Amino acid sequence: MCENSDRRPGDTKVRHWIGDLRAADVCRRNGVSVKAFFARLRRGWSVERAATEPMRTARRITPGQTTRDLAALAGISRSAAATRLRYGWSVERIVAQPVKRRPNRLGRLPDGRTVAEAARAAGIKPGTLGYRLRRGWPLDRALNEPLLPGRKRSGS
Numbered sequence: 001m002c003e004n005s006d007r008r009p010g011d012t013k014v015r016h017w018i019g020d021l022r023a024a025d026v027c028r029r030n031g032v033s034v035k036a037f038f039a040r041l042r043r044g045w046s047v048e049r050a051a052t053e054p055m056r057t058a059r060r061i062t063p064g065q066t067t068r069d070l071a072a073l074a075g076i077s078r079s080a081a082a083t084r085l086r087y088g089w090s091v092e093r094i095v096a097q098p099v100k101r102r103p104n105r106l107g108r109l110p111d112g113r114t115v116a117e118a119a120r121a122a123g124i125k126p127g128t129l130g131y132r133l134r135r136g137w138p139l140d141r142a143l144n145e146p147l148l149p150g151r152k153r154s155g156s
Helices: 024-029 035-044 047-052 067-074 078-086 091-096 115-121 126-134 138-144
Strands: 002-006 015-018 060-062
Touching: 002 138, 015 024, 015 047, 024 035, 024 047, 035 047, 060 067, 067 091, 078 091, 115 126, 115 138, 126 138
Parallel strands: none
Antiparallel strands: 002 015
């Protein structure tokens, strides 16, 4: 017997009930968090199923090895390891292949400073300087051109 959002005598709040038990109590007995319970209800699960179906545990790659263990072994993030598994990579390939680091697309300026350092020194935002350089502005103009009226300079 499963009732949705029923008020019991003396209750001031709407609660979910499974028989004579509060769903929150059933959740605790079954190791289901109340947050997961309500998320399941929003997805259209029945109150009884949302409160009693066990929570998923960490994905097992091999007996005793989880995604977290694999990520630590490979020296990569858990999300990177999980993504690689979803794409069908073997455990050996996940461990062997390092994560590609994206280089700074703009690199360093001729004087050795980074774009961010040069922008801060000129009092403009790094994004503004990067935008100007990508548009083909000469470095001197990109650093010294005043901002449009109504725009704030960085640090002011």
